[in-house]
Amino acid sequence: MMTPADIYRFYRDGFRQMTLGRTLWLVILVKLFVIFAILKVFFFPDFIGRHAAPGAEADFVAGELMNRK
Amino acid sequence: MSPNLLTIDAAAVDWARAQFALTAIYHWLFVPLTLGLGLIMSIMETRYYRTGDDFWRRTTQFWQRLFGINFAVGVATGIILEFEFGTNWSNYSWLVGDIFGAPLAIEGIIAFFMESTFVAVMYFGWDKVSRGFHLASTWLTWLGATISAWWILVANAWMQYPVGCEFNPDTMRNEMTSFFDVALSPFAIDKFCHTVISSWVIGAAFVVAVSAWYLLKRRAAEREMALKSLRIGAVVGLVASVGAAVSGDESAYKVAEVQPMKLAAMEALYNGGTDQSLTAVAWVNPFRQPDYTTEGEAPLRVAIPNGLSILATRTVHGFVPGVNDILNGYTLEDGTVVPSAAEKMARGRAAIAALAAYRQAKADGADEATLSTHLAALRADMPYFGYGFVKDEAELVPYIPVNFWAFRIMVGLGSLFILFFALILFLEWRKRDVSQMRWLLMAAIAMLPCAYVCSESGWLVAEFGRQPWTIQDMLPVSASVSDVEAGAVAATFWLFLTLFTAMLAVEVNIMLKQIKRGSEHNS
Numbered sequence: 001m002m003t004p005a006d007i008y009r010f011y012r013d014g015f016r017q018m019t020l021g022r023t024l025w026l027v028i029l030v031k032l033f034v035i036f037a038i039l040k041v042f043f044f045p046d047f048i049g050r051h052a053a054p055g056a057e058a059d060f061v062a063g064e065l066m067n068r069k
Numbered sequence: 070m071s072p073n074l075l076t077i078d079a080a081a082v083d084w085a086r087a088q089f090a091l092t093a094i095y096h097w098l099f100v101p102l103t104l105g106l107g108l109i110m111s112i113m114e115t116r117y118y119r120t121g122d123d124f125w126r127r128t129t130q131f132w133q134r135l136f137g138i139n140f141a142v143g144v145a146t147g148i149i150l151e152f153e154f155g156t157n158w159s160n161y162s163w164l165v166g167d168i169f170g171a172p173l174a175i176e177g178i179i180a181f182f183m184e185s186t187f188v189a190v191m192y193f194g195w196d197k198v199s200r201g202f203h204l205a206s207t208w209l210t211w212l213g214a215t216i217s218a219w220w221i222l223v224a225n226a227w228m229q230y231p232v233g234c235e236f237n238p239d240t241m242r243n244e245m246t247s248f249f250d251v252a253l254s255p256f257a258i259d260k261f262c263h264t265v266i267s268s269w270v271i272g273a274a275f276v277v278a279v280s281a282w283y284l285l286k287r288r289a290a291e292r293e294m295a296l297k298s299l300r301i302g303a304v305v306g307l308v309a310s311v312g313a314a315v316s317g318d319e320s321a322y323k324v325a326e327v328q329p330m331k332l333a334a335m336e337a338l339y340n341g342g343t344d345q346s347l348t349a350v351a352w353v354n355p356f357r358q359p360d361y362t363t364e365g366e367a368p369l370r371v372a373i374p375n376g377l378s379i380l381a382t383r384t385v386h387g388f389v390p391g392v393n394d395i396l397n398g399y400t401l402e403d404g405t406v407v408p409s410a411a412e413k414m415a416r417g418r419a420a421i422a423a424l425a426a427y428r429q430a431k432a433d434g435a436d437e438a439t440l441s442t443h444l445a446a447l448r449a450d451m452p453y454f455g456y457g458f459v460k461d462e463a464e465l466v467p468y469i470p471v472n473f474w475a476f477r478i479m480v481g482l483g484s485l486f487i488l489f490f491a492l493i494l495f496l497e498w499r500k501r502d503v504s505q506m507r508w509l510l511m512a513a514i515a516m517l518p519c520a521y522v523c524s525e526s527g528w529l530v531a532e533f534g535r536q537p538w539t540i541q542d543m544l545p546v547s548a549s550v551s552d553v554e555a556g557a558v559a560a561t562f563w564l565f566l567t568l569f570t571a572m573l574a575v576e577v578n579i580m581l582k583q584i585k586r587g588s589e590h591n592s
Contacts, residue, residue: 010189010193010194010197011189011193013193013197014189014192014193015193017193020134020137020138020579020583021137023579024137024138024141024142024579025141027141027142027572027579028141028144028145031142031144031145031146031572032145034568035145035148035149039149039152039561040152043152043561044152044153044155044156044561045155045156046155046156046159047156047157047551047553048159048162048163057163057241058163058239058240058242059428061159061160061163061164061241062241062424062428064160064552065160065241065421065458065548066421066424066425068458068547068548
């Protein structure tokens with residue numbers, strides 16, 4: 001049965017012994033940064049959240065749909 | 070009228086669609102290889118577990134490295150689609166929030182816990198956990214990815230065949246009435262089987278192509294690995310490509326039932342009827358929508374007699390509606406009358422008017438009887454709600470050339486894969502030395518991009534064919550899109566194109582370096 005310490009050492013040793021994995025982790029971290037810190041923050045706002053008052057989202061969507069017919 | 074609506078530009082819809090398509094196509098470059106290569110490396114590790122032969126361990130580790138590269142570059146690319154829902158497709162997003170919440174949450178939890186846990190054991194656990202546990206982790210990594218695909222495909226299938234839900238006019242949301250109807254809808258099951266099995270073809274094509282490259286380069290160190298991988302890849306590829314054909318046939322049968330316009334567009338069938346033949350080839354101009362109202366059928370048509378009736382109805386003489394039948398209305402063999410587009414559009418407008426009247430009455434504090442009257446009117450026409458947003462019948466016809474040709478590319482390449490994998494196995498069975506057959510090895514490498522073209526063509530059929538609907542019969546794309554500026558969406562489209570191209574270049578570069586290093590390189 002593995003203890004939490006064993007699990008910690010398992011991951012620690014695994015990460016330390018990586019070679020190709022280091023490059024891949026760099027790719028993942030850069031990508032996650034771009035996705036969450038740049039794209040999400042600057043380019044993908046919550047459209048309804050910005051245009052509708054809290055609690056009035058349904059009214060906003062209803063207005064959008066009914067006027068688009 | 071909301072002043073925002075006055076700024077709506079058709080180009081915003083087009084850019085939002087283009088951006089979503091770009092993101093989905095890019096995402097789909099990675100997913101099928103994860104599903105397909107995951108299966109093959111699990112089979113290889115099973116060979117290691119059973120034989121204890123170190124060759125199979127090295128071979129498994131080699132393919133796991135390539136799996137890891139694909140996994141690392143592809144992971145999280147699907148999240149961008151969810152961002153686009155919230156920004157570009159906010160009306161749609163609000164309407165489906167209650168339906169999509171459960172499958173996407175389950176997908177996220179399973180993806181995080183199963184994949185992240187077992188991927189770690191798969192890469193870090195060699196010689197640290199038992200062989201059996203390691204093997205189980207490899208299979209569970211693949212299973213986790215496959216289960217993730219299930220939930221995403223459930224969400225996609227629901228848009229094409231919305232079941233297990235009821236529209237709530239107070240919250241303006243579709244609320245789930247039956248989780249099992251959503252999760253186990255026949256459309257979702259067919260879509261899952263066809264999509265996942267066809268992903269195995271990509272995994273097989275990848276393994277066969279990389280193995281063929283080693284044999285072409287006469288790399289002695291990789292010769293045994295390449296020959297045995299080629300064989301396993303061909304077996305998986307043959308089983309998967311036959312399975313994809315069978316599941317594709319079942320998918321087409323379901324499409325005929327719930328999305329007849331998509332089938333008519335796939336077949337360029339303008340005027341339907343009984344005893345319909347299946348078009349093998351015909352001339353459909355790829356660059357313009359055909360004049361389906363006056364053209365009897367596509368020119369230069371070569372067809373298989375009664376093939377379409379069998380495919381669509383499972384009977385030789387079955388009735389299959391064409392584009393004009395669907396627009397003008399038709400009667401099924403069981404007597405069911407399918408209304409014309411004009412009637413559906415009128416009923417859709419009535420549904421929207423009833424919704425507006427209900428909400429206004431509710432806001433005015435009307436009595437229960439008045440609310441019930443509006444609600445009953447809404448419920449009566451709700452099946453045609455989306456048609457109320459359609460301005461012209463022509464909007465209901467998807468772009469036929471893309472559907473027609475993408476379907477033929479998919480089926481043609483799929484058939485080619487069956488023949489190709491069968492040929493490899495036949496040559497192996499006849500004890501021929503495939504490593505000396507340069508033509509076969511070069512063909513194997515050429516088949517890899519064909520596998521991706523085949524897979525993406527399948528998605529083109531699925532997604533172009535359901536136009537104009539985001540949710541079948543319930544919400545067209547023109548009503549789903551947010552009131553965003555076209556310029557803003559166009560800017561992010563080009564940003565994504567640049568970003569995705571760079572990431573793809575990174576992956577291909579790392580992948581090629583790793584392949585050149587070969588199986589002896591440990592990392």
